[in-house]
Structure formats: structure tokens, C-alpha cells
């Protein structure tokens with residue numbers, strides 16, 4: 649026998665000891681479940697590139713939320729899929745109280761006041777240009793967009809939103825929205841800022857889900873360059889000083905260094921958005937039998953916790969909750 653002072657394997661020798669020393673774990677309390685809605689009744693269409701994820705009409709969405717609440721999922725991030733005829737340059741539909749999104753929000757909140765509703769603030773689901781901001785002569789206008797975003801955020805708060813999620817990446821939007829909410833008496837409504845949102849190919853399946861692919865160009869003049877990390881610190885500093893309650897990093901898996909960077913430098917909770925393309929890759933490889941999808945799902949969520957995320961937005965939320973039942 650060789651004498652070794654340190655034998656790290658001693659702490660791995662059985663499940664009880666491994667559990668005893670485990671530094672991180674995932675529970676359903678950590679998860680936010682993104683949900684897609686469409687107009688109609690008793691309608692449910694699967695997103696082709698996201699097996700197991702559906703766009704639901706309001707009646708079926710209510711049922712889904714009820715099931716999820718029973719499984720212990722508390723928080724939902726809602727996105728509308730709108731017909732092209734409702735889209736215009738100014739995203740007018742985004743503040744139509746009688747429209748699909750806001751009326752459904754209200755209905756959910758009425759039926760399930762305990763459900764925490766997060767809403768998305770950006771123009772793309774409502775924009776005929778498919779961009780997050782107002783387009784003029786091929787340019788995305790920053791300051792003109794802020795006004796539209798604030799109007800959208802107020803309408804969402806009035807319809808029952810608990811957490812506003814600006815995903816648009818315009819400069820100054822967190823402060824602008826914070827002030828607008830406060831002026832209207834919504835100082836209790838939170839902001840989860842998409843702080844470091846990268847111009848990423850991982851959003852492809854989400855744009856299928858919403859039919860929101862940009863009609864021209866890409867989002868690189870507002871979303872961040874995947875090559876950079878220092879910009880994430882600038883964005884975090886702005887969001888912190890402008891009043892964000894959570895700092896989000898998106899996508900999650902290729903950006904774990906950014907999750908850690910923000911967590912090391914800021915005392916706000918960090919959220920990671922485990923995006924559509926990350927979900928799709930796991931589902932596709934698992935369907936081929938190339939990986940164990942359930943184990944990979946759990947490992948991904950755990951690794952995001954380890955990296956420093958205290959909140960994870962993930963399409964795996966419901967199946968994770970079901971698996972842990």
C-alpha cells in the first residue's frame with residue numbers, strides 16, 4: 649500500500665458521503681417554465697424543432713399552468729405567437745388589452761393568483777419587421793423604441809405581470825421601464841433584465857415557435873457579440889444601477905463563464921436562460937439514442953447552478969418536475 653495523505657476518492661466512496669458533500673443541487677423552486685400561446689380554442693400545436701413543447705390556446709394554457717402548479721412549478725415566462733395580420737411596424741398589438749397576450753395574462757392571474765407571471769418585453773412577436781426594436785430605413789432606433797417598450801411593460805403590469813423581462817437589448821431600457829412602472833404605481837413589479845443577451849444561433853427553434861425570424865438582417869447591432877465578455881460587465885453595471893432585480897445571461901451553456909463573471913461581481917440573483925436550441929440539441933440526440941436525455945437534462949441544470957445561476961429558465965422545467973415527483 650502506498651501512503652497518500654490526500655485521497656479525494658474517500659469523499660466519493662458511497663452515495664451517502666457523496667450526498668453529504670454535494671455543493672449544489674437543483675429543485676423545482678429554481679426553475680422558470682417558458683410557455684407559448686396562440687389564439688383559438690382547444691388548440692395545441694407542437695413546435696417542430698422542440699419536441700414536447702407546444703403552442704396552446706388560452707383554455708389549454710390554463711390547464712397546463714394548473715398541472716405545472718401542482719408539480720411545484722411557480723413561475724412562468726409567457727410568449728405569444730401572433731398571426732402576421734396583427735403585426736405592424738410599431739408593435740401596436742403589444743399593448744392591446746383585448747389582444748391574445750394581455751387578455752390571457754389577466755385570465756391566468758385571475759384563476760391562479762399564486763402563479764408568478766413573467767412577461768417578455770421586446771417588439772419582435774408583434775413587429776412586421778421581426779426585430780426587437782423600431783426599424784427605420786433598415787436601422788433599429790434605440791430611444792424611439794424605449795417609449796414603445798415602456799408602454800408594453802405598463803400594459804403587462806396592468807394585466808397581472810409579476811416580473812417584467814426586457815429581452816430587447818436597447819440601451820437604457822431597464823431604467824426607462826423602471827421609472828415608467830413606478831410612475832404608474834407598479835413599484836412592486838420586478839424586472840428580470842436580459843443583461844447579457846448574445847446574438848446567438850441557439851434561438852432558432854424559438855423563432856420557429858413564434859414565427860418571429862427577422863425579416864431582414866440579424867440582431868447584431870443590439871444583441872452582444874459571442875466573442876466578448878467585458879461588455880457583459882458594462883451591461884450588468886447599467887442594469888444594476890438602473891434598478892434591475894435579476895441579471896440574466898442568455899444563452900446559458902456556451903456562456904457559463906459569463907454566468908460566473910456576473911455572479912462573482914454582482915450581488916443580485918443571476919438567472920440563466922437555457923434556450924430553445926440547447927433544448928432542441930438534447931432532444932434530437934436523445935431521440936436518436938445517442939445520449940441519455942434525462943441524465944443530460946439533470947446534468948445541464950446542475951451545471952448552471954454550479955456556474956452561479958440561482959434561477960434557470962428552461963423548457964425542461966415540467967419534465968424535470970415530473971421526474972422528481
Ligand code: PBG
Nearest residue numbers: 770772815850851854923924925
Ligand atoms: C425575443 C426573444 C428571443 C428569445 C426570448 N426572447 C429570441 C430572439 O432574441 O431572437 C429566445 C428564447 C429561446 O431561444 O429559447 N426578444
